[in-house]
Every structure is written in structure tokens, then in C-alpha cells.
Amino acid sequence: MKIEISKLEFTYPGGVQALRGVSLEIEPGEQVAIVGQNGAGKTTLAKHLNGLLKPTSGSIHIGDWDTREQSVSKLAQRVGYVFQNPDEQLFSKDVGTEVAFGPRNLGFSGEQVQGLVNDALMLTELSDKTDTNPYDLSPTWRKMVAIASVIAMDTEIVIFDEPTTGQDAANIARIANVIKVLRERGKTVITITHDIDFCAENFERVIAMSQGKILLDGKANDVLGEEEILATTYVDPPQLTRLGKRLGFKETVRNEKEFLAILTKQGHG
């Protein structure tokens, strides 16, 4: 399902102009990361995709739906959104109920709900925590519950807002795996992240936002190599990109494999 954002502007009640003309197309099944400084408008943009916020001007289409004409509950059939703050999202007394809430609400049959819940819990490795109250879990595991509840809705489009904050290596690998599985299932995934190394290792397209606008949009290697432009939105290139630059590599590298390939070539040349 295609996403088309055209000349989107948004001003919060009170006067903060958070989006200042964003135009963007995301193809079905694409995996996109959005980076950029605090307050750039990333979360505001994400909340427009699932209809929590409506444009002050401009438009957003999710497939053939104009978000201005659809309710939040209708849009939930197409767009799942994992909140930056999981506490805005979670309200059930145990993990199992929480994860079942979304698909049940979308009208899946009892059997389908069970299947979707099991799949989401397995992917996030939460199966042993179904009876736990989300508020007895640490903030990091609450985020995993928030992720599971959205995956269980089986929407065509999934948005993650800062999924790796505070997560350790094992949980980051779990989240990377979730994104990989969603890619294999043909889902569109949009991930907002300050974790630039995670972004470099898991996404082919990167969008950098600054002050309510899009600053850069393109292939990961091209965008992440723009050190000076990224600095204007308070983003550093990934660690290995910076290292490659300092070592005089001509190409931009963004992961271990690319880095070692060039190093090996130089070592033998």
C-alpha cells in the first residue's frame, strides 16, 4: 500500500509549527528510517500517518484513503504505530490481553486473533510473559510489549518510533529480526531512530528531517555520508562511516561487511 504525503503542514494548538511542507512517497514494502534532531517533527509526522493528527494543510494518502476522511480506528486497519513512549499505548492488565486487544478490535475471528498473538509474542520473545502486568516490566520490556501489540494487528504499514532506546544488544537484535521478518512479509516499515548505527545496518532508505522539513532523502549510503548536512540536524554519521572517512576510503561504508571488504582490498593492493 503506497503512502503519499503532499505539502504537509501542521501547527499544534498553541502555535508551534511542527511540520513545514513535507512531501514524500513510500512504496509498498519499502523499509525507511527517519532520523533528525530532537523536535524536528518525526513523531508529529508519524502521528499523521495513523490519523492521530490531521494536517493543518496538505494531505496524506494511505493507499486510496485520504487520512482527513478516515477515523483513527479505520486507519488502524492499514497503519500500526508503536509509540515513542510505550506508556501512552499500554493499558491492559496482562501482556496477553494487551497484545490481543488490537487484532480483536480490528474484527479478526477468535482463532485468527490467537494465531496473530502467538506469532507476535514469538517474534518479540515475550511468550513467557503473557500473564505479566506490563507495568511490572522494565521500560525496555514494556517497549517490546508495545511492539508485539502492533505487530499482532498485521497491518500493511508498521511505524516504530525509537524502538531501540535503552535496549541491550540482544533486544536490538530481536528488533532487527522483527524488521527483517516484516520485510519478508512484504510490509512497509517506517522506523524513527536516533540510533544511527542501527539505522545504517537495517535500512536501505534514510530520510533526515530538520525543523519540520525533509533535509535529505535517499539511499542509506548517500544520506549517511553527508556528514556536514547531517550535522545541521544534530546527527553524526554511523561509527564505521566516520572511521572509513578518516581512513580515506573513497566510498561511504555503513556496516562491518562493507568496511572489511575495503580494508581487505587495500591490504592486498
Add this chain to the structure above:
Amino acid sequence: MAIVNLQNVTYKYPLTEKPALQNIDLQMKEGEFVAVIGPNGAGKSTLCYTLAGFVPHFFKGELTGSVEVARNETSKSNLHEWVLNVGLAFQNPFNQISGAKYTVFEEIAFGLENIGVPREEMKGRVKEAMKMTGISDLADRSPYSLSGGQQQRVALTSILVMQPKVLVLDEPTSQMDPIGTREVFSVVRTMAERGMTVILAEHKMEWIANFADRVIALHEGQILVDGKPGEVLTSDVLTEKGFGISRYTSVARRARELGLWKRDTLPVTLEEAVKGFKE
């Protein structure tokens, strides 16, 4: 004299079997900047709560051993005395807004107001603290209508402005943009150089390596390694136990297997990696 002195500290949350902290011995000098790393559930937040007096004054449960911070002893003092000397920034900044104030400026001034700091001095301190964390332009905004990273900066600023003797920061940059993260580390470094003692739980190895004096690796409630950043962050045991490591360290380790890294020691910072790979 040590400003932080934990001896053989073991702590269990109420109704739990397994201690969240086990036989912790930790001494810190005044002005030392110590980073605490560890996988999820290792006990980083629990250690922060213990240093800040929330364990056992707020979280009950069973605490043994002795905890002494800035001349407070947990066994003898209450939380009120404790917070005068020790500031804690919680892991989840979204829960830290007081709920009592309408603007960011007032929110940050709240703590100073409570301890009766004169209005003029208060204004000056609030302004200076906001400048340090880069939020001067948010002064008149409502503390509720902020982005994630902006909220975290407000929470951090309201602790810094109190100028506590001991500053306890539980993942203070989790919502911050990359360059903002580096700046916060640099501000904290400056505070430590001025004599504030800092303990900071974090996952961001590159900035720990650049700014902290010492690193403690926690694992299942116990101290696994305690030492200089360069030594702790490159030790093989971290990878075995599921700690995150910097990309410089992991790529150099792979390169070493391929014969492309010649040094005995592995890098944790960009500068070390550049030097090593140029050899």
C-alpha cells in the same frame, strides 16, 4: 575520603526471590565520573535507586550491607535529607515532569523554589542550566507539549540546576539526538571537573569511552568488571555476556582475525581506531 561508599550491598525487591543487586562494593572519589553498563535487567537502575536513596526509602524490600553517599547513611536518614545531596534523573523521562507547573522555566525552577533559593539567584541558575542543555528557547513552553528528547532535556536540566554533590543519571540520553548526546556527556564531564561526582547508566559505548573516568560492568546484579574505559569496554567477557560494544571494537576484533589489525589492544574510540588501522 570516598563520597560514595557501598559495602557488600545486596538488595531484593519486595516479593522477589533473586537479589537485583548482589555483594556490591563500590567506592567513588569526589569529582569522579563513573559509567555503569550492562544488559537489560542487569541492575543498573536498581544501583541508581540505591545511590539516590530510593532503595530502600521508596522501594521497600530487603537491603543488607552498608550504603553511604555524601555522608548520608541509608540506615540513619530519610529520603528528604537524601535528595538534598543526591540528584537522580529517572530512566523514563516521561514520568519526571512534576505536574505542578505551566512552563518549562517554572518546571526547572521548582526544586530550587522548594528549598527556598532567593528569586533572583534562582532565575540566574535556571537560565544557566537551560543554556547548558540547549533548551533556552523552550522556556515559555508547556512542559507537556514537548518532543521526547525535549522532555528528557527538561528532566535532566531540573536535576542539574540543583547542583547536587552526587549526580545519578539513569540513561539520560536515551531519547536524544546523536550530537545532543555527545553534548550532554561533555556537560556532565565539565560538572565532574568542577567537583560533582557522577554516576551514569548508559549503553552508548563511544561516548562513555570518550568522557568517563571509569566503567563498571554489571551483570545479573553483580559487578563483573570495574576499571578504565579502554580496558573494560574491550574485554572479551563483555561480548560473551551479551553486552553491547562499540563498532570500533567489534570491527577491529574481526579485522584482527583477518590479520588486518596489528595491535594487541582493541580500540573503543574513533581516534584509537584511526591510529590502529593506519599502522
